[in-house]
Amino acid sequence: MPNRVSPGIVNVTDFVAAHAKKFGSYINYIDRDEAIRIDHFDQQNILSVDGYNHYMENPKKSSGIFTDQYDHLTPTQRVE
Incomplete structure (x- = not known):
């Protein structure tokens, strides 16, 4: 089945x-x-308070911030 x-x-x-x-x-x-x-x-504006990014970086809530090119962003990539 x-x-x-x-x-x-x-x-x-x-x-x-x-x-x-x-x-x-x-x-x-x-x-x-x-x-x-x-x-x-x-x-x-999501960038002024950055709440979404902080949420996505919380390991209890997500595996991290990602883009269409990367599964995980480095701190430098995040700033860019």
Whole structure:
């Protein structure tokens, strides 16, 4: 009997056409002043607080920071 694998996450979405009222509501929601990244860049910029990188370097939470070219980054590569 083959091993069975159950997905850890199941993502279900509905398609909404661009001319639908629901789509317009979504655009209005993401375009509101408090959601625009440029207006809140200092609060949301990952490089200014480096929270993501510190999280990824925590050995209890991850095996380290990686890129499309390297599985693990050296401190010098991380700064670059």
